[in-house]
Amino acid sequence: MASTSASVAGVEVSLDHWIGGKRVSSSDRFDNASPVDGSDLGAVAAGGKREADMAVEAAREAFPAWAALGAEGRLPVLRKFAEGLLARGKDIAAVETLDNGSLLTGNMHRMVPRAAQNISFFAEWALGLQDHAIDHAEVVNNVRYDPAGVAALITPWNAPMMLTTWKVGPALAAGNTIVIKPPEWAPLTCSLLADIAHEAGLPAGVLNVVQGIGEDAGDALVNNPGLARISFTGSTDTAKIIGQAAARSITGMSSELGGKSPFIVCADADLDAAAQTVAGQYINAGQVCLAGTRILVEASIEAAFLEKVRAAAARMTVGDPREAATRVGPLIHPEHFARVSGFVERAKAAGAEVLWGGARSDVGALYFQPTMFAGVRAQDEIAQKEVFGPVLTWQTFTDDGEAIAIANGTEYGLAGTLFCGNEERAMRIASAVVAGTLWVNCFFVRDLAAPFGGSRTSGVGREGGTHSFDFYCDIKNIAVRKGSFASKGN
Ligand code: ADP
Numbered sequence: 001m002a003s004t005s006a007s008v009a010g011v012e013v014s015l016d017h018w019i020g021g022k023r024v025s026s027s028d029r030f031d032n033a034s035p036v037d038g039s040d041l042g043a044v045a046a047g048g049k050r051e052a053d054m055a056v057e058a059a060r061e062a063f064p065a066w067a068a069l070g071a072e073g074r075l076p077v078l079r080k081f082a083e084g085l086l087a088r089g090k091d092i093a094a095v096e097t098l099d100n101g102s103l104l105t106g107n108m109h110r111m112v113p114r115a116a117q118n119i120s121f122f123a124e125w126a127l128g129l130q131d132h133a134i135d136h137a138e139v140v141n142n143v144r145y146d147p148a149g150v151a152a153l154i155t156p157w158n159a160p161m162m163l164t165t166w167k168v169g170p171a172l173a174a175g176n177t178i179v180i181k182p183p184e185w186a187p188l189t190c191s192l193l194a195d196i197a198h199e200a201g202l203p204a205g206v207l208n209v210v211q212g213i214g215e216d217a218g219d220a221l222v223n224n225p226g227l228a229r230i231s232f233t234g235s236t237d238t239a240k241i242i243g244q245a246a247a248r249s250i251t252g253m254s255s256e257l258g259g260k261s262p263f264i265v266c267a268d269a270d271l272d273a274a275a276q277t278v279a280g281q282y283i284n285a286g287q288v289c290l291a292g293t294r295i296l297v298e299a300s301i302e303a304a305f306l307e308k309v310r311a312a313a314a315r316m317t318v319g320d321p322r323e324a325a326t327r328v329g330p331l332i333h334p335e336h337f338a339r340v341s342g343f344v345e346r347a348k349a350a351g352a353e354v355l356w357g358g359a360r361s362d363v364g365a366l367y368f369q370p371t372m373f374a375g376v377r378a379q380d381e382i383a384q385k386e387v388f389g390p391v392l393t394w395q396t397f398t399d400d401g402e403a404i405a406i407a408n409g410t411e412y413g414l415a416g417t418l419f420c421g422n423e424e425r426a427m428r429i430a431s432a433v434v435a436g437t438l439w440v441n442c443f444f445v446r447d448l449a450a451p452f453g454g455s456r457t458s459g460v461g462r463e464g465g466t467h468s469f470d471f472y473c474d475i476k477n478i479a480v481r482k483g484s485f486a487s488k489g490n
Contacts, residue, residue, distance in 0.1 A: 179221060261415040
């Protein structure tokens with residue numbers, strides 16, 4: 001079968017799989033259209049069991065040699081991989097924007113450098129992993145971080161390059177080989193990732209990409225018995241299905257899932273900074289799992305703060321994500337648009353008050369106005385379910401206990417944001433909110449060394465720093481009796 005590619009934003013992108021160091025095609029294809037302007041981005045290979053099995057086999061074959069290199073041996077090629085991502089930064093940013101509608105400037109200045117860092121940071125962190133020893137009266141416990149095997153990495157469409165490299169970095173640095181299943185609504189930058197890895201000298205079979213629909217290619221991949229790990233970022237419902245496959249084969253799984261995160265604003269906070277940050281939740285049309293979508297405001301400042309947020313939200317220009325002035329681009333897909341508008345219409349029907357927005361924007365078919373709902377009750381669907389669009393809710397609280405109760409009143413526990421002027425109070429509230437990450441007087445600051453993940457139905461496990469290696473490695477303890485050797489060396 002001939003290999004197929006497309007010119008996307010002037011960049012040549014293969015629409016095929018990458019398996020065992022070669023492009024592999026499939027006769028089944030799926031259509032991929034740009035949410036920016038509806039343009040056709042090409043028919044992408046739709047893999048299934050055949051392609052998933054081939055990729056796992058290629059990864060298994062490549063594993064022993066890659067694992068044997070050790071962290072030091074892997075470092076040079078992973079550094080080159082990171083440099084390659086930076087060198088192709090303009091291409092990656094342009095393709096990602098056209099493929100998923102995320103902001104071009106954000107992709108260029110934040111996403112690409114971060115993707116490169118995801119590779120280089122973990123490659124360097126891996127160097128120190130084997131130094132860990134725990135002294136005991138009788139023995140020395142030598143803690144070893146052994147490569148686990150083949151890891152399946154499954155990622156969503158809202159930030160494919162950033163979220164995929166966040167898994168690729170530690171998985172490869174740990175000595176694993178990988179099979180990536182990119183999101184079918186934004187599959188293209190993962191294809192570029194394969195080219196860049198290859199150009200950097202990553203051996204054949206170490207990094208594989210199987211394109212396809214989640215229920216076909218993804219399902220075949222997670223049910224392959226040759227996997228040692230599954231790392232998944234996506235919806236809670238999909239995680240429940242993948243988790244069952246992982247359970248059948250006792251395969252370690254890490255999952256980072258949805259959220260309905262609270263954004264708490266205390267009366268003594270820097271209200272201008274808080275208002276600006278609230279409006280920032282509309283960026284990328286709110287298709288950000290970490291977004292603080294439930295605005296909880298101390299009642300005594302409600303009126304004044306609402307005016308500040310209203311003004312800041314009015315500056316969130318809806319438009320083509322390639323334009324520098326745009327803050328809110330399109331929703332990813334007509335199906336997703338229908339889902340977001342469904343939430344909005346049901347909220348209106350249930351009696352919620354639209355403070356602003358609430359309808360399609362006249363920019364284009366998939367563009368939705370930044371929206372704020374007031375008059376919502378804690379149990380309303382719009383206050384409970386993840387919308388994944390530019391839709392926020394507005395509630396008030398009169399004391400910290402009430403703020404914490406509302407904050408914790410959903411099934412989720414991914415993140416939270418708090419603006420507060422008093423340190424003790426801030427730490428008291430922050431400690432009581434159930435979340436994997438709680439930002440105080442800031443938002444979206446993510447240190448690669450810090451633990452990251454979700455509580456409750458927002459996920460299982462933590463990645464970041466050593467936590468990533470706790471997941472991607474088989475950790476072994478070699479307990480050696482002290483003074484038990486007659487000699488050292490050969
Ligand atoms: P989202 O709502 O963010 O699209 P999904 O959970 O549907 O989240 O998708 C996230 C990723 O999971 C995508 O790459 C998708 O193809 C994949 N996926 C969806 N269903 C399955 C499945 N049954 N098995 C494996 N992967 C799946």
